Amino acid sequence: xxxxxxxxxxxxxLGMLCFLISQPLxxxxxxxxxxxxxQFTIWQIRYPIGLIIVIALSAGLFExxxxxxxxxxxxxxxxxxxxxxLIFGLGHGxxxxxxxxxxxxxxxxxxxxxxxxLTERALAMIAHVFFTxxxxxxxxxxxxxxxxxxxxLLHGLIDILAGLSGLYRWSVWQTEGLFAIYDIFAIIYxxxxxxxxxxxxxxxFEPSYPEAGKTSGVAFDERDE
Amino acid sequence: MKLRGIILIALLLxxxxxxxxxxxxxxxxxxxxxxxxxxxxxxxxxxxxxRQDSAALVDMSDDTMKGVMPEAKYxxxxxxxxxxxxxxANEKTEVMGQQSNGVDYAVAIVKSKYEKKNAVxxxxxxxxxxxxxxxxx
Numbered sequence: 490x491x492x493x494x495x496x497x498x499x500x501x502x503l504g505m506l507c508f509l510i511s512q513p514l515x516x517x518x519x520x521x522x523x524x525x526x527x528q529f530t531i532w533q534i535r536y537p538i539g540l541i542i543v544i545a546l547s548a549g550l551f552e553x554x555x556x557x558x559x560x561x562x563x564x565x566x567x568x569x570x571x572x573x574x575l576i577f578g579l580g581h582g583x584x585x586x587x588x589x590x591x592x593x594x595x596x597x598x599x600x601x602x603x604x605x606x607l608t609e610r611a612l613a614m615i616a617h618v619f620f621t622x623x624x625x626x627x628x629x630x631x632x633x634x635x636x637x638x639x640x641x642l643l644h645g646l647i648d649i650l651a652g653l654s655g656l657y658r659w660s661v662w663q664t665e666g667l668f669a670i671y672d673i674f675a676i677i678y679x680x681x682x683x684x685x686x687x688x689x690x691x692x693x694f695e696p697s698y699p700e701a702g703k704t705s706g707v708a709f710d711e712r713d714e
Numbered sequence: 715m716k717l718r719g720i721i722l723i724a725l726l727l728x729x730x731x732x733x734x735x736x737x738x739x740x741x742x743x744x745x746x747x748x749x750x751x752x753x754x755x756x757x758x759x760x761x762x763x764x765r766q767d768s769a770a771l772v773d774m775s776d777d778t779m780k781g782v783m784p785e786a787k788y789x790x791x792x793x794x795x796x797x798x799x800x801x802x803a804n805e806k807t808e809v810m811g812q813q814s815n816g817v818d819y820a821v822a823i824v825k826s827k828y829e830k831k832n833a834v835x836x837x838x839x840x841x842x843x844x845x846x847x848x849x850x851x
Contacts, residue, residue, distance in 0.1 A: 524851065525832075525834065525851055526834070527806060527808070527823055527825040527834045530823050530834050530836055530851070531808050531810070531823055534741055534810055534812055534821055534823070534836075535741035535810060536741075
């Protein structure tokens with residue numbers, strides 16, 4: 490299995506599985522069952538913003554935890570390459586497209602809203618790649634739980650915006666505009682993360698010690714972050 | 715646990731509490747509504763639905779509701795209700811207020827037990843106690 494999981498195509502498929510397991514197989518059925526209860530309906534009326542926040546954070550919790558688990562146990566090689574998080578993130582976003590977008594395709598074509606839907610999906614794909622880079626960077630920097638928490642909160646943030654846009658009836662393009670601003674920061678982070686991979690992070694650097702009788706070729710102080 | 719982690723979790727809890735606080739006041743029943751009367755009217759609506767009395771339902775609806783749910787449209791609701799089996803009882807009711815476009819409504823959430831399924835009704839009334847909204851899951 491380790492040999493199969495080193496294949497980039499496998500990374501893409503694992504990304505798809507990650508979304509499939511975390512959302513349609515686990516979170517969405519749980520949410521659906523909760524939504525059938527009287528208490529949920531009461532909260533929808535009594536605490537609409539609170540409920541939006543909880544639901545949004547749950548999306549972050551389930552997806553980022555699944556991403557974390559996939560990275561921890563199923564992805565190889567475990568190196569500093571940028572290709573793996575990129576391909577995995579694209580796979581994750583692609584499965585989301587298949588699940589949400591494809592079933593509504595004919596309706597979108599009929600209503601003429603397909604261009605808007607494509608825009609929205611493209612922005613969502615960028616976000617998925619961003620979250621994947623965050624989780625991968627957590628392992629690379631040996632702070633997996635901290636980066637996991639950041640990914641959960643940032644994922645929750647974008648879903649909170651989506652929820653609030655429905656509650657306060659923002660225009661579709663206003664909402665997409667906010668997502669685009671979010672994605673600009675996401676792209677900046679991705680580029681920074683990729684460029685940062687060319688030098689090993691501090692924890693992995695081995696200081697060179699001078700051989701006996703000779704001065705050091707590379708001084709410890711010259712490590713550049 | 716590191717200080718930054720504690721601050722992060724505190725922020726998260728703060729956001730959640732803010733979200734709850736922001737919305738709680740809007741759920742109070744507005745003046746001019748009587749909670750008991752709202753509950754009685756909601757139970758009456760469910761009874762009319764169980765008896766498939768579309769004419770009475772349309773008669774007690776406001777103008778918007780009459781446009782959205784004419785008599786013929788109620789057949790879709792009855793077809794769905796057929797799968798639930800016979801009506802057993804209304805188990806629980808909660809009454810609260812809601813505002814939409816600056817207009818106050820009373821909302822009754824009723825959990826009804828049927829032979830094969832439970833249903834949660836969300837029934838809204840305007841100040842004149844006319845049926846203004848009907849939702850079921």
